[in-house]
Structures are given as C-alpha cells and as structure tokens.
Amino acid sequence: MEIIPAIDIRGGRCVRLVQGDYARETVFGDDPVAMAKRWVGQGARWLHVVDLDGAKEGRPVNDELVRRIVRESGADVQVAGGVRDVSAIDRWAEAGAARIVLGTLAVEQPDAVEAAVRRHGERIAVAVDVKGGRAAVKGWLETSDTPAAEFVRATAQRGVRHFIYTDISRDGMLQHIDFDALRAMLQALAETGLPARMIYSGGVTSVEDIIALAQHDLDGAIVGRALYDGRIDLQQAVLALATGDGT
Numbered sequence: 001m002e003i004i005p006a007i008d009i010r011g012g013r014c015v016r017l018v019q020g021d022y023a024r025e026t027v028f029g030d031d032p033v034a035m036a037k038r039w040v041g042q043g044a045r046w047l048h049v050v051d052l053d054g055a056k057e058g059r060p061v062n063d064e065l066v067r068r069i070v071r072e073s074g075a076d077v078q079v080a081g082g083v084r085d086v087s088a089i090d091r092w093a094e095a096g097a098a099r100i101v102l103g104t105l106a107v108e109q110p111d112a113v114e115a116a117v118r119r120h121g122e123r124i125a126v127a128v129d130v131k132g133g134r135a136a137v138k139g140w141l142e143t144s145d146t147p148a149a150e151f152v153r154a155t156a157q158r159g160v161r162h163f164i165y166t167d168i169s170r171d172g173m174l175q176h177i178d179f180d181a182l183r184a185m186l187q188a189l190a191e192t193g194l195p196a197r198m199i200y201s202g203g204v205t206s207v208e209d210i211i212a213l214a215q216h217d218l219d220g221a222i223v224g225r226a227l228y229d230g231r232i233d234l235q236q237a238v239l240a241l242a243t244g245d246g247t
C-alpha cells in the first residue's frame with residue numbers, strides 16, 4: 001500500500017481545507033512544486049494533486065503548477081479537480097499524469113467516463129467522495145442523489161479499475177478512520193467481481209491509522225493535514241509500513 005501525500009492547490013498556494021469547506025482554509029506553503037519535491041525526498045512514490053480552484057469552477061485553473069509537479073517532482077502524479085470534459089482528460093494524459101481523477105463527470109456523465117476508459121485505460125480513476133452516504137460533486141459543494149455504494153458498482157461495470165474513496169466528514173478533521181464505512185465501500189467493489197482497486201482518503205491521523213489501513217487490501221492511503229502539521233512523519237511512516245510496525 002502506498003502512502004500518498006495530498007497537495008491541494010488554491011490561489012497558487014498549497015493549502016488544506018476542513019471537510020472541503022473553502023472558508024476553512026489553512027495555507028501550508030507558497031510553492032506547491034517545492035512541497036511535492038519535499039514529499040518525494042521523504043519517500044513518496046505517488047502524489048495526489050488537487051486543483052481546488054478548478055474543482056470549484058469546473059475547469060483547470062492552476063494547471064501550469066500542476067504540470068510542473070508532474071514534470072519535476074519525480075513521482076507518479078494523480079491529478080484531480082475541474083476535470084469535467086474529454087478535452088481536459090486528454091490534456092492531462094498528454095501532460096504525463098499517471099492518473100486522471102474524475103469526480104463530478106463520473107456522477108453526471110457516466111458514458112463519458114466509459115469512453116475515457118476506452119481511450120486511456122487504467123490511467124482513469126474515479127473519486128468516490130461520500131457525504132451522508134451519497135456521492136458529492138462540484139468540489140464537494142453539492143451532494144448528488146446517487147448512493148455511494150451504487151455509484152461504485154455501476155462505475156466499475158463501466159470499466160473503471162481505480163477508485164479513490166474519501167470520507168468527506170473526516171477530511172481535514174484529524175478524527176481517524178471510520179473502518180465500518182470503509183469496509184462497506186470495499187464490499188460494494190468486491191461484489192462486482194471485477195479487478196478494481198481502491199485508495200482511501202479522509203481523516204488519516206497517525207502511523208497507526210496507516211498500518212490499520214494496510215490490512216484492508218487497499219492500493220494506497222492519501223494523507224494530508226497530518227503530514228503538514230507534523231502528526232505523521234512521512235519517512236517514519238514509510239518505514240513503519242514496510243516493517244508493519246505502527247508503534
């Protein structure tokens with residue numbers, strides 16, 4: 001299981017939100033590219049980069065910064081935020097993104113996602129952003145009528161093989177993990193009988209959380225605020241995960 005640092009960009013800076021609330025922002029750095037290199041230097045092999053302005057406006061906004069991270073970080077980068085049409089997907093693929101994460105588009109235009117998978121294969125990932133048991137859209141500003149488990153099953157049937165499950169209620173809250181909810185999402189995916197995989201995000205607060213997540217057949221755990229405020233030391237977490245020692 002990979003430990004995947006989150007780099008959320010708003011107004012050209014590296015920030016963290018609380019539960020996706022744009023009014024509850026903490027700035028952690030003025031140079032997202034330098035931050036990306038910092039995490040790679042401490043052992044990250046993947047980065048989760050989100051254009052928060054793009055997620056809100058429905059189009060890439062901080063795209064040049066994200067492109068620099070893709071080019072310069074030395075990590076595999078999964079790009080999210082404002083990817084709402086085929087042209088945006090193609091542009092990120094051409095820019096070298098290892099994965100392109102679709103959220104709102106996957107909920108509102110599932111046929112477009114199926115077409116993207118045919119074109120780009122396993123470089124397409126779908127965000128399962130869950131609020132009150134339902135899929136959230138448009139930068140988490142709205143909640144759809146689609147039950148999250150139903151969304152996962154239907155999207156896997158359309159060929160998607162990578163999912164990023166975020167528990168919005170815990171994102172940025174440092175409240176650890178709702179493992180019952182996680183197991184329900186994994187069960188929904190398993191019920192499809194398809195070789196799809198999941199990454200977890202939301203509330204990862206300690207190395208112990210990471211060790212516990214590693215017992216749940218996940219491809220990765222995205223870590224945000226706990227890295228930025230020092231609750232988790234990335235180098236120590238990578239070593240702990242390798243040895244299975246969360247003490």
